[in-house]
Amino acid sequence: MxxxxxxxxxxxxxxxxxxxxxxxxxxxxxxxxxxxxxxxxxxxxxxxASASQGRHNAADVAFAKGMIPHHRQAVEMADLAPTRADSAQVKKLAEDIRKAQDPEIKTMSGWLTSWGEEVPADGAMDHSMHGTSGRMSAEEMDKLKNSSGKAFDTAFMEMMIKHHEGAVAMAKTEQADGAYEPAKTMAAAIVTSQTSEITQMNKLLGKN
Structure with a gap:
């Protein structure tokens, strides 16, 4: 038994x-x-812990803090085009960039404020991200400001391609590592729109 x-x-x-x-x-x-x-x-x-605070994480904070000054520089570059560019296509492209990125700066600033994080000051990080995010140096910005006509068009597009490539890389990092869905949605939109603009600028430069 x-x-x-x-x-x-x-x-x-x-x-x-x-x-x-x-x-x-x-x-x-x-x-x-x-x-x-x-x-x-x-x-x-x-x-x-991040879920209880609105489901964001350190990658989301880094994305917003990095992309705000990155966008500000792109807008600064775009603002030069109306009085310096020769090509109507370049002027239109610059206006599209400004219209897309200005609202995104405001949105990301709102996120940081709601998370209790500091919004980067104007002019912040001017020298900290060169070579990794596509941001222009002060010398490159001066070169762009001092050019006009076809020379401006070429310099603007070559610099903006580099700038966009940096933004796309940052956005892909957010897509992979972020937790905040609105930030990941914005990152996806940046990848799509700026990749398309890179293709457009390469065509205008005769590289495609």
Missing amino acids: ISKRSPVRRTAAGAAAGAAALVLAACGGNGDSSAGHDGHTTASPSAS
Whole structure:
């Protein structure tokens, strides 16, 4: 009798242990109640904390803080075109850039404020991101400001292609690492629109 009962007891004990393990796994996966709001149970403690604060994370903050001065410089470059560009296409492109990026600057500034983060001051990060984000140096900006006509058109497009490539890279990082859906949506729009503008500028430069 004992030999017949013991497998049953072992089976029951194993089932109980398995159930306990499932309960522990469920508790451990959530971390806190906010992390399971979308059905995922793999959120880290830091992600759980960000969820309770509007579901943003450090990547979202870095995206906004990096993209605001990046956009400001693009708008500054675009503002030169009406009085310096020769090509109507370049003038139209510059206006499109200004119309797209001005509102995005305001939106990202609003995010940072709502998150309790500092909005970058005008002129901030002028020397900190060269070579990694496509931002122009002071010397490059001076060259653009001092050119006109076809020389301006060429310089503007060559610089803006580099500038856009940096923005696209930053936006792709946000898409991969960010948690705040409006920021990820904006990042996707930046990738789409600026990749299209890069193609357009390369064609105008005769590179495609």
